[in-house]
Amino acid sequence: MYSIIFVLLVGPCLAVGKEEDHSDSFEALRFVQAIQRQVPSEWLETPTHWRNLAKEAILSKERQGPLEAVAKNGIFFIGDGMGITSVSAARVFKGQRDDGARFGEESSLHMETFPYSGLSKTYCLDTQVADSSCSATAYLCGIKARFATAGLTPGVVFADCRGQNNTDFHVTSIVEWAQREGKSTGVVTSGRVTAIPGAANWAGIARRSWETDADVAEWGMNPEVCPDIGIQLLRKEAGQRLNVLLGGGRHRLTPVEKIDQETNSPGKRTDGRNIAEEWLIMKSGQTGTARYITGRDELLELNLSEVDHLLGSFAMSELPWSDELERNNDPTMAEMVEVAIKILSKNPKGFFLFVHGSKIDSAHHSNRPGRAMREIVEFDKSVKKGDDMTDDLDTLIVVSADHSHTMGYSGYNVRGNPILRHSIIPADDGFVFSTLNYANGPGPAWINPDTGLRHNVLLDNTTHPNYELPVPVPLFSEAHASEDVPIFAKGPYAHYFAGVQEQSSIPHLMAYALCVGDGLKNRYCLPGDETTTEDSDPISDTTTFPTTPSSASTYGLVYCLVLLTVCPIFHGRGYSVK
Numbered sequence: 001m002y003s004i005i006f007v008l009l010v011g012p013c014l015a016v017g018k019e020e021d022h023s024d025s026f027e028a029l030r031f032v033q034a035i036q037r038q039v040p041s042e043w044l045e046t047p048t049h050w051r052n053l054a055k056e057a058i059l060s061k062e063r064q065g066p067l068e069a070v071a072k073n074g075i076f077f078i079g080d081g082m083g084i085t086s087v088s089a090a091r092v093f094k095g096q097r098d099d100g101a102r103f104g105e106e107s108s109l110h111m112e113t114f115p116y117s118g119l120s121k122t123y124c125l126d127t128q129v130a131d132s133s134c135s136a137t138a139y140l141c142g143i144k145a146r147f148a149t150a151g152l153t154p155g156v157v158f159a160d161c162r163g164q165n166n167t168d169f170h171v172t173s174i175v176e177w178a179q180r181e182g183k184s185t186g187v188v189t190s191g192r193v194t195a196i197p198g199a200a201n202w203a204g205i206a207r208r209s210w211e212t213d214a215d216v217a218e219w220g221m222n223p224e225v226c227p228d229i230g231i232q233l234l235r236k237e238a239g240q241r242l243n244v245l246l247g248g249g250r251h252r253l254t255p256v257e258k259i260d261q262e263t264n265s266p267g268k269r270t271d272g273r274n275i276a277e278e279w280l281i282m283k284s285g286q287t288g289t290a291r292y293i294t295g296r297d298e299l300l301e302l303n304l305s306e307v308d309h310l311l312g313s314f315a316m317s318e319l320p321w322s323d324e325l326e327r328n329n330d331p332t333m334a335e336m337v338e339v340a341i342k343i344l345s346k347n348p349k350g351f352f353l354f355v356h357g358s359k360i361d362s363a364h365h366s367n368r369p370g371r372a373m374r375e376i377v378e379f380d381k382s383v384k385k386g387d388d389m390t391d392d393l394d395t396l397i398v399v400s401a402d403h404s405h406t407m408g409y410s411g412y413n414v415r416g417n418p419i420l421r422h423s424i425i426p427a428d429d430g431f432v433f434s435t436l437n438y439a440n441g442p443g444p445a446w447i448n449p450d451t452g453l454r455h456n457v458l459l460d461n462t463t464h465p466n467y468e469l470p471v472p473v474p475l476f477s478e479a480h481a482s483e484d485v486p487i488f489a490k491g492p493y494a495h496y497f498a499g500v501q502e503q504s505s506i507p508h509l510m511a512y513a514l515c516v517g518d519g520l521k522n523r524y525c526l527p528g529d530e531t532t533t534e535d536s537d538p539i540s541d542t543t544t545f546p547t548t549p550s551s552a553s554t555y556g557l558v559y560c561l562v563l564l565t566v567c568p569i570f571h572g573r574g575y576s577v578k
Contacts, residue, residue: 083404103416136197191358192249202239441478
């Protein structure tokens with residue numbers, strides 16, 4: 001008994017003992033001297049600057065307050081693979097390249113200016129690290145799902161055609177929830193329009209790559225029994241009712257018999273079906289005018305007052321890198337978002353738009369940090385465009401990611417050191433190391449097999465967009481990572497996104513603000529809804545709470561007081577644990 005009391009009283013004191021201090025080592029001092037020589041004092045912000053910055057932050061929080069009202073519109077941005085490290089590095093990259101900042105670290109992406117932020121837990125139902133399909137089922141359909149499947153419950157395993165056809169295993173997305181309330185809906189992606197995650201808004205698919213009948217047949221399945229994502233666009237309710245669908249992947253929409261005029265290459269479908277043409281025919285039976293376009297020039301020349309349904313497929317596969325779009329007659333994400341919002345906004349009942357930045361993920365998988373930084377900045381421009389075109393009072397905007405990547409951001413570099421460069425002081429092996437790095441991937445080997453020495457990045461053009469970082473673990477494609485990803489939100493009920501969320505809660509939180517779906521509704525939704533939180537919340541205005549502390553609280557208070565008394569005694573006698 002006494003030993004337990006001793007551990008409880010003395011343990012915390014010993015645990016906070018002085019740790020070994022390496023700050024006076026020769027290498028540390030040499031590093032500090034090098035840093036301070038490169039950053040003159042007159043360049044640095046004064047203490048007054050930081051105090052004023054904090055004051056502005058406090059006043060901003062006082063002014064903003066939570067906004068609780070019906071969100072007429074919702075825009076959901078997903079930066080594919082845009083983890084916290086990616087956001088931090090892209091902020092510096094933007095500051096150094098675009099903002100004219102002295103250093104870069106002090107800059108911000110537009111999404112970072114949103115008043116509320118949180119974290120999303122991205123694991124799949126059956127794996128620790130998510131892929132883009134199980135995560136899409138979470139943040140679009142509101143349930144955790146199996147790896148490499150989309151729009152289906154856990155009753156369907158990978159490549160299970162029979163399970164895919166069982167409608168009991170199908171789940172609906174927030175796009176369909178919005179459609180059922182009469183809202184217009186759209187999907188914009190820099191990837192293929194038939195690829196996950198965008199296609200998870202309408203498709204239920206047991207293998208994410210089943211975009212065409214040829215993909216299904218390749219796995220020994222019968223495409224007539226196991227419909228691909230393109231066919232589901234025409235068959236599923238959410239696909240049929242989409243007003244806007246913009247992205248790449250034209251060869252997944254057309255048959256092998258059709259030669260693309262732009263690229264002189266055939267389509268991928270082997271069943272003879274032309275999904276784009278069938279989409280136009282389907283839309284001709286609906287209210288309004290439909291258009292199918294394949295170039296940026298067509299997009300920008302549209303008379304949007306005469307367009308109610310728009311399908312745009314601007315590249316044979318994914319759209320090119322952001323700095324290659326214009327010469328390929330392909331639109332930027334911001335341009336696609338602008339056109340989508342203008343079309344969707346014509347509906348007096350509002351709209352829901354899903355926007356997917358695919359190219360961030362493509363860059364990370366190739367170990368190309370320069371590409372990833374550029375794609376995040378371009379993605380952020382589309383976020384700003386959506387924000388500029390809408391009203392905070394009636395539009396909820398949420399920005400997040402499906403998963404992270406293994407890119408790290410490390411080293412005690414001087415303030416303002418170019419984010420795509422390297423450390424200023426060599427490592428223990430005599431070589432400098434890059435500020436950004438990957439744990440694995442297809443990049444060059446970290447160790448030179450001929451010399452047995454680490455790859456010398458001083459010999460590389462690390463700032464080139466296509467530069468691939470050397471990696472310690474070889475993989476055909478760099479892997480996803482498992483840490484939580486950021487959530488940024490503004491508009492009605494944006495404050496509900498603060499904190500750490502299960503990724504599957506995101507669409508339910510958005511639906512709550514938008515008054516759509518079968519879940520809980522906020523108190524400002526139309527009267528007569530039986531699922532408002534006023535009716536279902538177990539904690540009401542009349543709920544009473546104890547006004548006196550419990551015995552546990554009392555004992556806790558006494559325990560803390562004893563610690564405050566005992567700890568100084570032990571530390572005064574020299575007890576510590578290193």
